[in-house]
Amino acid sequence: MNTSWASPEIIDFLQMLKKGSKLYSILTGSCPKCHEESMYVSKNMYDPSETIHMHEHCSHCHTKYKIEPSFFYGAMYVSYAVGTAFAIAAFIISYLIIGSTLSTAFITIIGALVVFMPVIMRLSRNIWINFFFKYDSNAVQRKPEV
Numbered sequence: 549m550n551t552s553w554a555s556p557e558i559i560d561f562l563q564m565l566k567k568g569s570k571l572y573s574i575l576t577g578s579c580p581k582c583h584e585e586s587m588y589v590s591k592n593m594y595d596p597s598e599t600i601h602m603h604e605h606c607s608h609c610h611t612k613y614k615i616e617p618s619f620f621y622g623a624m625y626v627s628y629a630v631g632t633a634f635a636i637a638a639f640i641i642s643y644l645i646i647g648s649t650l651s652t653a654f655i656t657i658i659g660a661l662v663v664f665m666p667v668i669m670r671l672s673r674n675i676w677i678n679f680f681f682k683y684d685s686n687a688v689q690r691k692p693e694v
């Protein structure tokens with residue numbers, strides 16, 4: 549790959565987004581262990597019945613996503629943090645960059661949280677599950693641990 553156009557910082561950043569990094573799995577919603585396929589049944593997170601509809605297992609490495617009953621309840625704690633980050637971003641864009649009034653900025657925050665709710669829900673699950681799994685480049689070849 550010709551990367552002469554990119555500064556070392558940009559190259560570092562792109563490395564972080566490649567397969568094998570937690571950030572890759574978090575941003576793409578791919579299996580936290582092998583990064584080979586999406587954990588979600590549908591790509592369309594804005595279909596309410598599909599937002600958190602996940603496969604049971606990864607078909608590549610057979611990782612069971614829901615390691616224990618109600619495992620993803622923990623993602624609620626993460627979604628609090630992710631939601632706050634979105635709210636702060638909406639506030640900065642609306643109030644500080646565009647220069648809207650405080651009340652408009654407040655409405656913008658609510659609007660952003662509603663519009664990005666599916667994104668926040670999936671991101672939270674992706675972050676949560678990545679606390680418990682590590683990328684394993686050999687996961688696909690190994691015998692499934694069921």
Ligand SMILES: [Zn+2]
Pocket residue numbers: 579580581582583584585606607608609610611687
């Ligand atoms: Zn997998």
